[in-house]
Amino acid sequence: MITHPRTEELAQAVAAWIDTIRPGLDPRNAFLARVAANALATVGRELTRGPAAEATAAAAMAQVLGHGGPHAELNAELCARIRSAELTVATPGLLAALRTMASDQLAIDQPSYRPEGTPPPRP
Amino acid sequence: MTVDVADALARLALRLGGEGARLADAGRLSGGASMETWGFVIEVAGGREELILRRRGAPFDPDNARSIRLATEAALIRATGARGAPVPPVRHICDETDGLGEAYVMGRVGGETLGKRIVSDPRFDAVRGGLARQCGQVLAQIHATPPPPDLGLKTVDGLGELDRYEEVYRATGAARPILELAFQYLRGHVPDPVAPTLLHGDFRNGNLMFDPDKGLVAVLDWELSHIGDPAEDMGWICTNSWRFGRPDRPVGGFGDYADLLAGYAAAGGRAVELSRVRFWQMLGSLRWGIMCLTMYMSWANGTERSVERPMIGRRVSETEADLVVLLEQGL
Numbered sequence: 001m002i003t004h005p006r007t008e009e010l011a012q013a014v015a016a017w018i019d020t021i022r023p024g025l026d027p028r029n030a031f032l033a034r035v036a037a038n039a040l041a042t043v044g045r046e047l048t049r050g051p052a053a054e055a056t057a058a059a060a061m062a063q064v065l066g067h068g069g070p071h072a073e074l075n076a077e078l079c080a081r082i083r084s085a086e087l088t089v090a091t092p093g094l095l096a097a098l099r100t101m102a103s104d105q106l107a108i109d110q111p112s113y114r115p116e117g118t119p120p121p122r123p
Numbered sequence: 124m125t126v127d128v129a130d131a132l133a134r135l136a137l138r139l140g141g142e143g144a145r146l147a148d149a150g151r152l153s154g155g156a157s158m159e160t161w162g163f164v165i166e167v168a169g170g171r172e173e174l175i176l177r178r179r180g181a182p183f184d185p186d187n188a189r190s191i192r193l194a195t196e197a198a199l200i201r202a203t204g205a206r207g208a209p210v211p212p213v214r215h216i217c218d219e220t221d222g223l224g225e226a227y228v229m230g231r232v233g234g235e236t237l238g239k240r241i242v243s244d245p246r247f248d249a250v251r252g253g254l255a256r257q258c259g260q261v262l263a264q265i266h267a268t269p270p271p272p273d274l275g276l277k278t279v280d281g282l283g284e285l286d287r288y289e290e291v292y293r294a295t296g297a298a299r300p301i302l303e304l305a306f307q308y309l310r311g312h313v314p315d316p317v318a319p320t321l322l323h324g325d326f327r328n329g330n331l332m333f334d335p336d337k338g339l340v341a342v343l344d345w346e347l348s349h350i351g352d353p354a355e356d357m358g359w360i361c362t363n364s365w366r367f368g369r370p371d372r373p374v375g376g377f378g379d380y381a382d383l384l385a386g387y388a389a390a391g392g393r394a395v396e397l398s399r400v401r402f403w404q405m406l407g408s409l410r411w412g413i414m415c416l417t418m419y420m421s422w423a424n425g426t427e428r429s430v431e432r433p434m435i436g437r438r439v440s441e442t443e444a445d446l447v448v449l450l451e452q453g454l
Contacts, residue, residue, distance in 0.1 A: 035431050042437060061300075075298055082303040089308055089450050098301050099447045105440040115444035116363045116408075117452075120371040 008044040015040035045108045053104035060097035131222045132163050132176065139215055139228070140165040140172070147171070157181040158346070162231065174214060178226030190346040195274045197227040199321070199345050202271050208264040211341050232341040234332035238367040241333050242376035250338040255378020257339045258331070258360060259386025265342070266320040266353045266392060276321075278350040281313040284406060288413045295416045301443040304450060305409045312454055314399045317352055324348045326356040327365040328375035354395050357383060358403025363445045364411050364438075373404075398454045405449045412442030 005013070015037040022033045054071050061074040064087070068074075081087045087094055106113060114121075129149050136146040149163040152175075161176040179193060191199075197213045204210040217226040241247055241254075270276055279287075289306050324347035332341035359365075361383075366376035374383045380397055388394060419436025421427040 032430055035434050039430060039434050042434075075300065078300045079298045079303050082300055082307060085307055087304075089304065089453075094304075095447065095451050098304065098443075099451070102301060102440060102443040102447045106444045109437040109440045112368075113441045113444070114368050114370050115441070116370050116448040118370045120369065 006047075008047040011040040011044045011047070015044075042109060045111070049104070049108055053108065056104060057101045060100050064091070064093050064097050126222065126224060128159070128161060128176070128178070128223065132161070135176075135215075135217075135221055135223070135228070136163075136165045138221070140167045143168060173231035175211070175229050175231050176223070176226055177229070178217070178223050180224075183225060191274070191276065191348055193225045193227050193346075195276070196345040196348070197229075198271050198274060199268075199348050200229070203265050203268045203321075203342070206264045206268045208261050208268070209339055209341050211343070232332055234334045234340050236329060236332050236343065238328040238365060238376065241328055241331075242367045242369045242372070246335040247333065247377075250333070250335060251377050253382075254333065254338055255374040255380075255382035256386035256389075258326075258374060258378070259357075259383040259388075259392070260390040261339055261342060262323075262326065262353070262356050262383075263387045263390035263392030265323055265326075265356070268321050270321045270350065276348065276350050278319055279355075280316060280319075280351060281309075281402065281406065284410070285310055285313070288410055291417060292413050295413075295420050297416055297439075299412075299439065299443065301446050301450075302409065302412055302439075305405065305446045308450055309402065309406055309409065312402055314352070314354070314402050317354075317393075319350045320353050322349055322351050322353070322356050324356070325359070327360045327362065328367065328377070329365060331375075352399070352403070353392065354399040355403045357387070357395065357400045358405075359407045361400060361404040362407035362411060364408065364441060401449070401454045405446065405454070408442045408445045408449065412439045412446070415439045415442070 018033050018037045022030050025033055058071045058074055061078050062068040132149050133146040136144045145166045147164040147166050152160045152162050159178050159180045163174055165172045194216050197216050200210045200213050211229040211232045213229050215228040217223045325344050330344040334340045360375050361373045363370050369376035373380055415435050415438045418432050422432035
């Protein structure tokens with residue numbers, strides 16, 4: 001791994017610079033600049049949390065499918081076996097595995113999103 | 124063809140306001156690549172009229188478009204308004220002499236459309252508790268409106284929507300287990316057919332204008348209007364992506380299912396079971412997930428270059444996080 005700076009630090013630095021120039025932009029570009037800064041924040045989170053999330057997902061899928069393998073292959077097999085209705089909401093462990101995967105992905109993509117079932121914020 | 128909208132609006136001011144009328148404060152308010160919204164004012168000797176121009180900036184493809192023609196949109200606004208639904212007053216449907224292409228003009232209604240403010244701004248604390256009921260009443264008014272003849276509105280049902288979105292999903296090449304499971308589950312839970320009615324088609328927090336004293340004052344953005352199951356409109360406003368951080372309040376982030384259904388019944392709407400609303404709500408999350416994938420694809424295939432597009436693709440996971448909870452709960 002390359003350090004001084006690490007990749008996520010480069011993303012962080014560019015995002016911070018975008019934030020400094022945003023106030024001077026026209027409304028459309030100010031909006032796009034905010035999207036761009038958010039994209040870099042997502043890149044940063046994926047760099048730091050992505051590998052662990054992928055390993056967790058692979059383990060969860062292996063449990064449901066009954067064998068291990070690379071993430072992409074397990075994911076494709078899981079999709080195919082759901083599509084053929086071999087796996088359903090009644091399959092033991094399936095929903096729990098999917099919940100873990102969704103929650104880890106959301107923590108990378110959009111950590112502020114409050115999914116269905118989240119209790120109200122404390123006042 | 125490039126249209127000088129400000130120039131055309133100056134001529135339109137004369138047409139609508141009469142001799143001596145003057146255009147003021149013309150400016151583009153918002154809108155994506157295909158649909159433009161302009162604000163403008165017509166000043167006459169006796170006063171001023173605040174107006175909104177809605178115009179299509181890109182060519183319309185009636186065979187492939189999901190959306191309807193703007194003249195159709197205006198006709199539906201007039202028809203539902205005549206049944207009592209709160210809508211902006213349609214002032215003028217543009218024709219060739221206006222030189223604005225496909226467009227219409229409506230009166231400017233004051234209020235708030237930003238969903239986040241409706242659910243959390245203290246200015247709306249006083250009316251918030253009544254909004255879900257009001258939404259139910261207004262939906263009953265819209266659904267009771269006989270569609271004006273010859274508009275060519277599409278008719279859709281649950282199974283047809285699942286087929287359509289699954290086709291779009293397969294074409295993206297994405298492999299998403301939760302979306303697969305949602306398709307499979309919803310196919311097994313398609314509600315019995317009901318007599319189809321006119322639907323708004325995009326009835327959600329963000330397309331509705333609210334006033335801090337009066338509540339719901341205008342239903343906007345009619346471009347996805349079609350004929351179908353009344354519960355489709357009810358389920359879409361309950362989809363968590365439009366609750367703006369308040370998943371504990373299922374209707375738009377401001378109210379409860381029971382109030383929506385009670386308002387609907389009180390205004391003469393046919394009885395709708397909650398499970399039917401929840402079917403369309405779940406299909407709503409799935410639909411939004413597929414739409415996010417499509418927006419990413421439009422960037423990936425080079426049609427759109429905006430940084431916004433790939434980032435919307437990362438919103439698929441919000442719908443997956445919602446769908447997995449709905450799959451656990453069941454309808």
